[in-house]
Amino acid sequence: MDKAKIFITRKIPEEAIQLLENDFVVKIWEEDRPVPREVLLDEVKDIDGLYVMVSEKIDQEVLDHASNLKAVSIMAVGYDNIDVSCLTKRGIILTHTPGVLSDTTADLTFALLMATARRITEANRYLLAGKWTSWSPMLMAGQDVYGATIGIIGMGRIGEALAKRATGFDMKILYHNRNRRPEVEERLGAEYRSFDDLLKESDFVVLLTPLTPETRNLIGERELDLMKPTSILINASRGATVDEEALYQALLNKKIWAAGLDVFQQEPIPKDHPLLQLDNVVALPHIGSASIATRKKMAMMAAEGLRDALLGNRPKHMVNPEVLFQL
Incomplete structure (x- = not known):
């Protein structure tokens, strides 16, 4: 019997490729950039499995071209770039990589918080530009982190890991979540707040929520107006959770003090984006889970999920388990 065919949309660690090559015919988009849409539509025509990143939009158009597709695996926790309902209707399994990146992403989120509060990148640019001519009492003075109040929106695995790190800085931990987390409240001293109260009380508002219809543009002009003039917004979730124009105006007009952003709408x-022109913005290229060890684990987990699905085994991390009842 012919081996099933897989297309991988980006070069991944070799051990993950080898795992798949043991059982399948594997083709890889080798360039270090997102696979062009027209190439993706051509490559999916006769494949059985698709291994994707957050940069690929997997929608009805792709699925209409992929008549043999049985499983999709994304090397990420979030999957808002994938039309899950469309996959499910067609009996296509979707797997993802939860859990493995929680600590690494929490590390980056707290580092981004620290860098924004203490103006690290701004101070570095100042020094490298030759502007530092003498010590001055208020030169690059930032906001304190130790003892401040952190408000976490989205108390999932990453939110919990971030709260644990905040305890080391003796921070007051507030959170808002769809469901209260009594065990986190007891273990980490976190306090539940309504959405608006969290915005009003927090020195640092940290977004760690998935992107859903309810969380799209979750932070806009109204929400930014509720925040303190000295507060800092940190977004390590998805770019579309923030109205970027409203954020730009709030930062420009000093309605909030600064923003640390790892994700963007585009x-x-x-x-030349306006946000990148502001000194009180620390911007990163979506590197929340980007440690060498974690990315290797994610690559293997995504490969294992795709392999299990194509071999007829139940993947450990299925997004749409209801597909199994259709098979």
Whole structure:
């Protein structure tokens, strides 16, 4: 019997490729950029499995071209770039990579918080530009982190890991979530707040929520107006959870003090984007889970999920388990 065919939309660690090559015919988009849409539509025509990144939009158009597709695996926790309902209706399994990146992403989120509060990148640019001519009492003075109040929106695995790190800085931990987390409240001293109260009380508002219809533009002009003039917004979730024009105006007009952003509505963000022109913005290229060890684990987990699905085994991390009842 012929081996099933897989298309991988980006070069991934070799061990993950080898795992799949043991059982399947594997083709890889070798360039270090997103696979062009027209190439993707051509490559999916006769494949059985698709291994994708957050940069690929998997929608009805792709699925209409992929008549043999049985499983999709995304090397990420979030999957808002994938039409899950469309996959499910067609009996196509979707797997993802939860859990493995929680600590790494929490590390980056807290680093982004620290860098924004203490103006690290701004100070570095100042020094490299030759502007530092003498010590001054208020030169590059930032906001304190130790003892401040952090408000976490989205108390999932990453939110919980971030709260754990905040305890080391003796921060007051507030959170808002769809469901209360009594065990986190007891273990980490976190306090539940309504959405508006969290915005009003927090020195740092940290977005760690998935992108859903309810969370799209979750932070807009109204929400930014509720925040303190000295507060800092950190977004390590998805770019579309923030109204970027409203954020730009709030930062420009000093309604909030600064923002640390790892994600954007358009990725890569254009280099002339207004947010990138502001000194009180620390911007990163979506590197929340980007440690070498974690990315290797994610690659293997995504490969294992795709392999299990195509071999007829139940994947550990299925997004749409209801597909199994259709098979």
